[in-house]
Amino acid sequence: MSYNMMEDVERILISEAELAQRVKELGAQITADYTGKEILMIGILRGAVLFMSDLMRAISLPVSLDFMAVSSYGVSTTSSGVVRIMKDLDENAENKHVLIVEDIIDSGLTLNYLVDNLKSRRPASVKICTLLSKPDRRKAEVQIAYNGFTIPDYFVVGYGLDFAEKYRNFPFIGVLKPSVYQSAKQSAKI
Ligand SMILES: O=P(O)(O)OC[C@H]1O[C@H](OP(=O)(O)OP(=O)(O)O)[C@H](O)[C@@H]1O
Numbered sequence: 001m002s003y004n005m006m007e008d009v010e011r012i013l014i015s016e017a018e019l020a021q022r023v024k025e026l027g028a029q030i031t032a033d034y035t036g037k038e039i040l041m042i043g044i045l046r047g048a049v050l051f052m053s054d055l056m057r058a059i060s061l062p063v064s065l066d067f068m069a070v071s072s073y074g075v076s077t078t079s080s081g082v083v084r085i086m087k088d089l090d091e092n093a094e095n096k097h098v099l100i101v102e103d104i105i106d107s108g109l110t111l112n113y114l115v116d117n118l119k120s121r122r123p124a125s126v127k128i129c130t131l132l133s134k135p136d137r138r139k140a141e142v143q144i145a146y147n148g149f150t151i152p153d154y155f156v157v158g159y160g161l162d163f164a165e166k167y168r169n170f171p172f173i174g175v176l177k178p179s180v181y182q183s184a185k186q187s188a189k190i
């Protein structure tokens, strides 16, 4: 029998249509705020990729792309605050208008580190655009210029966000059934 990933979903938190509408609004707002400027979008791998590819098409200004990959030590679903750069920028960010694109800000530890790191490269400006923010879990302060949705403290998947590398290709943001997390934890002994 074929496995249907939808069977793992408890509920859809943000639908595909709601995501598309909000991405359009963010793109329009960013276009207005950066008029006359070029944007260097820095996507944080891997989760931000879907959001970034839709967002850039909603911006009608010159946009160039670069990517960083970071890893934080610690248990699987929480950030420890110790951030390691696994892939650095390919381009120089100096004098550029940097827009960091993230899928989610949870504890804020990853972005807190990344903003400081990018500021040290003397860009013209640094701002954050995140699809999701979970303020209830914040441990480090982060200035968010553009936020798609503020969500409660649920572990969410879809539209780039994974659980154990799965579910990134859902076109919506959803919450998995508790049994999915439990069985994954048991088999991985985490
Ligand atoms: O605010 P924080 O508590 O620091 O958490 C947010 C970070 O966690 C997620 O990345 P993850 O490590 O899951 O990597 P991924 O994008 O490759 O899935 C997310 O994309 C952020 O980078």
Ligand SMILES: Nc1nc2[nH]cnc2c(=O)[nH]1
Binding pocket: 077, 104, 105, 106, 154, 155, 156, 157, 161, 162, 163
């Ligand atoms: N997939 C996923 N990754 C996260 N990283 C921090 N919070 C979350 C979350 O809710 N879902």
